[in-house]
Amino acid sequence: MVGVVRAVAPWVRTRLRTAPVPAVALFVLVGITAFLCAAFPRAVDAYEGEGLRHELGVAVADQSALRFTAAPEPAYDPADPALRKAVSPREMTERQRRIVRTLPEPLRADPRESSYGVRTQRPMRGQAPGLTELDGGTPAFTLAAPAGLAEHAAVRSGRLPKPRAAAPYDPAAEAVVTSATAKALGIRVGTVVRVPRGGGEPLAVAVTGIVEPVRPAGSYWSVQPVLRTPTLLYTDGMPPAPYWHGTLLLAPEAAPALLALENEAEPYWDVAVDPGGFGAHDLDAARRAVAAVENGPVLSELREAVSPELQVISGLAEIFEEYAKLRGAIGPVVSVAAFGVGGVIGVVLLTAGGLAASRRRSELALLRARGGSMPGTAGRLLAEVAVPAVPAAVAGGTLAVLLVPEGRLWPAVLATVLVTVVACVALPLRAVLAHRRPRPSGGRDDVVRARPSRRRTVAELTLLVLAVAAVVAVRRRGTADGAEQGVDQLVSAAPVLLGVVAALALVRLYPLPLRLVARPVARRRGAIGFLALTRAGRAPATTVLPLLALLLALVTTAFGGSVLAGVEGARDRAAVLSVGADARVESAGALPKGLAETVRKLPGVTGVVEVYRETDLSLRDGDDAHGVTLLAAEPAAYARLARSTGLGGFPAKSLRRPDAGPLPVIVSPGAAERLGSGPRTIGPLSAALTVRVAAVRELTPGLSEGDFVLVDAAALTGPKAATTLLVSGGSVAGGPLRAAVREADRAQEARVALRSEERAAFAESPVQTGAERVYAVAVAAAAGYAVLALLLSLLQAAPERIALLARLRTMGLTRRQGRRLLVLENLPGSVLAGAGGVLVGWAVVLVLSPGVDLSRLAHASGGTALSRVPVELTVDAWSLLLPGAGVVVLAAGVAAVQAWLTTRRSSTTELRVGDSR
Template sequence: MRAVAPWVRTRLRTAPLPAVALFVLVGLTAFLCAAFPRAVDAYEGEGLRHGLAVAAADQSTLQFTAPPQSPYDPADPALGKAVSPRELSERQRRITANLPGPLRADARESAHGVRTQRPMRGHGPGLVELDGGVPAFTLAAQAGLAEHATVRSGRLPAPRAAGPFAPATEAVVTAATAKALGIRVGTVVRIPRGSTESLAVTVTGIVEPVRPAGAYWSVRPVLRTPSYLYTSEMPPQPYWHGALLLAPESAGALLALEEEAEPYWQIAVDPRGLGAHDLDGARGAVAAVESGPVLSELREAVGPELQVTTGLSGIFEEYAKVRGAIGPVVSVAAFGVGGVIGVVLLTAGGLAAARRRSELALLRARGGSMPGTVGRLLAEVAVPAVPAAVAGGALAVLLLPEGRLWPPVVATVLVVVMACGALPLRAVLEHRRPRPSGGRDDVVRARPSRRRTVAELTLLALAVAAVVALRRRGTADGAEQGVDQLVSAAPVLLGVVAALVLVRLYPLPLRLAALPLARRRGAIGFLALTRAGRAPATTVLPLLALLLALVTTAFGGSVLAGVEDARDRAAVLSVGADARVESAGALPKGVAEAVRKVPGVTGVVEVYRETDLSLRDGDDARGVTLLAVEPGAYARLARSTGLGGFPADALRKPESGPLPVVVSPGAAERLGSGPRTIGPLSAALTVRVAAVRELTPGLSDGDFVLVDAAALTGPKGATTLLVSGGSVAGGPLRAAVGGADGSGEARVALRSEERAAFAESPVQTGAERVYAVAVAAAAGYAVLALLLSLLQAAPERIALLARLRTMGLTRRQGRRLLVLENLPGSVLAGAGGVLVGWAVVLVLSPGVDLRRLAHASGGTTLSRVPVELTVDAWSLLLPGAGVVVLAAGVAAVQAWLTTRRSSTTELRVGDSR
């Protein structure tokens, strides 16, 4: 017989609010779950592109060179053809066409041409000569000069063809080269050409690079900026090295020079479009170009002796290490928030099943089959859940356009499965067999079954295995190992085990607390504890969600706090104070006074620094730095910064006897325990080790010896100023130093700027943002789980309060009853979350590697600072306290709303509440 009305339509019309709530919950959950992998792909892809963008141009380009061209026969037409602009451009086109994906050439920054292999000395009127003699030049005929340079004076070289033995040619130089080497328009530079007449290169113009940091100019930086070279004699003497830029058509003039000329092709890799998922393909492509089948194809297409050099493999390897170290840490947050979301979805399904327990029992009693009931419930839930999940997942893909498509699709499908399966699964578990009504099923009377015991022991074994694996192997430091799922799930497994243990132990404190309350005259306390013990045994799900959220929040807060603490300490160690002013020589006397007048400066410590101090032990190869300071001010600075604090009296110069010094462990080992004479003969010091410290302000690396500045002979001006002041700004400080330092050699470093530089990689900043969002999402879903558990018991509590009010219970007593009834469970969740979160941080700290998250490129400064999980009081205590306060607040609101109504509106004949 055909049904009068379809089941799903009837249910949605009679109960629209639960369907709307489910739509919102599933949509938000699908959005978060789909956005997480897209966000990870986005910041990892940005990190890969950032690594290519900031790498040195000679490392991030593919540099191809052909054998040097020699003018064996000047009459041979093939000689000039080999270096003609057309031939070189055609070969570059072949190289670009044969590049394997995902590598793509950046045509704007790629270049080709002919250049001399080594610098050549050049003579000319007015050229600046240093102690090493006349300057040397690299001659390059590089295509695209007109597009990559702006003419400041003169003109570009004429595009005239020149043979190997042409007597003269034209070139231009950059403004930096012209200024340093004294070149002007019209200067003639003569380059030796063996036994024949030298090549006269006339400078026709001075140009300015359009994009000086681009690969066109930076693969060979000498093309835009001159540098020093040094002679081979002892001592080495410097001389200038610049570049003369010829027209591409004049490349033939380079073939007869003493230093052989070579054709070259610089292929800049375009980072646009490269994503993190392209890393393996890019590494394979680079390997194929360097020494694989692609190189063989290129040699067939370009030349049999084509050579290639690049640093791309090193860039990709470094990025893989950073991503491989940060990925497992981020996956911990993914497992944590994923576990909370899964439990909340199951809790929502359980709440719906509990609300409709009588309806489903009546349906079964009237002959409804279990498969039919499950099918109806599944269709009823799927109608709002599936469109919500699709909308949430699609919104995540639209808002985060970068990344792979299949991870958000899989995440959305998982959300749909859990959201649609929670209610039918709970219905199957409760109604597959008829159950007598009126029986108690609470946390006090419930006895765990054998199956539950086996499941709990299995989870315990998995948690122990995860902890052992994490402490032994740690988070993988390398992309090759990938993310270890068991290791990443360790905090979640510990939270699950802790929740199960707390549920088993929960009845014991209730019984103990009920004994003294039973002897008191008032019934509120005893009734509240009894009611707390009558809570359904299914409250394990909300408790599990709360514990997982609290553990995830505590672990995430510890990760972020550990990273922040390590960066702060590394910045202080690198600078030595809030700011540092230093120079290679002694600072002018007015610099210290000018710095003291800068707004925000609270103190200035003057330090005389001398490197390569001789300890007279025959091992001067290991450098030691001498730091001469005023003991009182320096000791206060060392204590305030936490860098090897010591009492000032340990460093003060005595009236007689050896000079006490504070030294590093390496210097202490070399000096021994007795008096020692150190330093040069003209300024020898007899010292004894008074204290040993690992770190000291003003020196970030290496061994050191601290002495009282009053013990040094002769005037020793300060070379370093360590400035204290948390609000000191870089602009006023640099202006004051620049005004007082006439030489302009003083350098200013700020702790805040050094601190910001540690998070230079988008992989770091992106991972921190994702981690923070995951922690916030876990906290939000924990609040939702708490509200769901309170809503589940609300109807029964309201009915109970109405009955008690008919028996004489006052409104004030009713409110106290509901609040006290909620306290045991909320206190259990809050206190248990704090304890478990604290234990998880302590247990897992040795296996969690945060060095790459704190500083992507590592470095000696950060390597001397421990980077480990740090227990963060705010993320540990605040969420636990919030659980208790929120539970009490919701109970108080429920009681207030209930006591405002009449008792007769809550009680009905036959009501089973």
């Protein structure tokens, strides 16, 4: 009789069926973590690529284009058939195609905005009846025969020039001009402009039409702005006299007629570079490509294919250089957030694996006692974890790639793989470490009794040395030093290393306060406090991982909040300094009467300060090269504004005019040094003032740069109408204010500036806004994982606490006392994490502040106001204190909920026969 062997149930399937909740929780955790880790590098690539395209898009057209010219030889015959063929439309188009095909990647031509043709090298005077003549004489003209004129211009009157072939010495030609040129130079349809021609009669150019550019801001019209808009030129005499300079646009077929002009004509190809062809990591390749085109093998190849005299001019190298500095300054700051969040995520994943291993300690010990090998047990646990973790990681990484389509693929894949590996090996690794050798049951392994091993001591000292080295590197080199060569990993990891060292130090110091507090509590009548402290001291020594996760999260949140607060504060400060108030209305001359009263009645306006401003005030010290600005205002109103804006506040009485004696003034440091401490006479003879320095202030409302002298407006001789209005009001709207100014100022000389608009202009680059968004998400993610780490640590000890509470209830412990016990038991650890996070976060900000450069993150390009405002890490109270307090409150709340749920159950439900808890 053949025996029937019953198949052994598969381990993984059995575990997933009997415990589906942990598997689902692991699936969610790994999926969200993989999504965040894969999306982070792609988000950085996305905003960096957008920033590069933005820099190219906003650059001046003649800087962002490749401008090729084929200068004529020193002596040439305009009637040479080969020369005429070289400037024919067909040949010019073919050369344009060769240039475009030869451009190396990632340089790509934008065919819609590129232009080519033939033009005169220098402007030439033209004669025609009715032309507008300035002091410098008759207008000068550039004659150009661009290709594609019909596609880039709309005819407003007349017609386009006829496309007929011309000879070099044809007596006449047809052209069109833009509406701006026609208006400024007095040209009409039918005007004939005569342009001198070497050795013959002038070329008569008949204007057949007036056109309007289709895309006037595009490169077709903006690489050479004179094609679109006339400019002023000046004669060489003294004083220089102005005269107009415009352009006559001929048909491409008329290009041979330009060869015989007095100023030689030259073929040109203005290739507009397509910004859409650039990605985040095309910068280095683009810089190499530009170098090859400007003075390298590509230029040599083009000279062989197009013209031996081909020259190229471009500002792309400067654009790329400036963008590299911007990205290099912001990248290291963002990498700090990446290291912080990455450290928190790794510790949380390890904590989750440790929680699973501790919950299954008895099961794994029994399996080892029955002969299970460590490799076999680890393999089973690895397969068990991999079933939910691998699909979750793949799904999270795929979702990140789909939602953030721009960016390199390999960093996202690498991040997903790292998350998968950490999530899968956490449980098997912890199980192997805990059960590699038999351990006696009942032994204590808590934070009070546990003694760190020598290996742990060596590891902690190594981390301490790395942390000190990172701090020294940050303070000596800074985040911006050598940023173009890549991110300094040691500098970026400084906050994380400090957090790790602080967590290890707190774990070592944790027993000391417990013992100190336990002694007086033990003398009290109640047993709840002493029991809670004793239970807190019996917490497993493995609580270092949750504490490490909490501290890293709190440090990352504090550091990130400080970065954002420093950037926001610098922008606010610079905007206030630039405008002087919430809004400013100023004019070169006197403002219209009644404008101040009109502005006061506008919605949202809370105050208006009238200021008389006069530049180039003479201090009568013989140094007129350094100008000083005179500001005159009503002392009380101006003092209130100075205090509210934080720009050199002062008491109003220090500025009021006295009955006798010199006039008190408030001056800048430079003016104070020139005036001295005694009375001085300043100003012109007709309005001289005898003044003495009452106070020195570096800043003052209404003046963003330069030295100043502030006086009481009542002290000025003669009526002085206000030239500037400083408007206060947090809700001042630009539309009504500008409408009121336009209504009062018919000459349209007054200018309006708003603090909100000035502040918004500081963050003009997508690199700035993208980095800020990434930082905000990193701070939020760190806070979320901190909450998760706290919950995992509380869940780890939940079964033992529930069983203990059930036993104590059988001994007479009331429900209220049981709830107090669980809450008090959680307080020492949560207070340790919260207070430690606050202190470490504060210390990290103070220690690293000198080496963290936030200037480029606050503003992509510098300015007068920005250069006077320091941009540095600022301790943000909300991001520092709120997360720490939240840890304590959340821990107490979870403990209270656990106690409430436990006390509602029967004790017999928790105390089952054979339960080892």
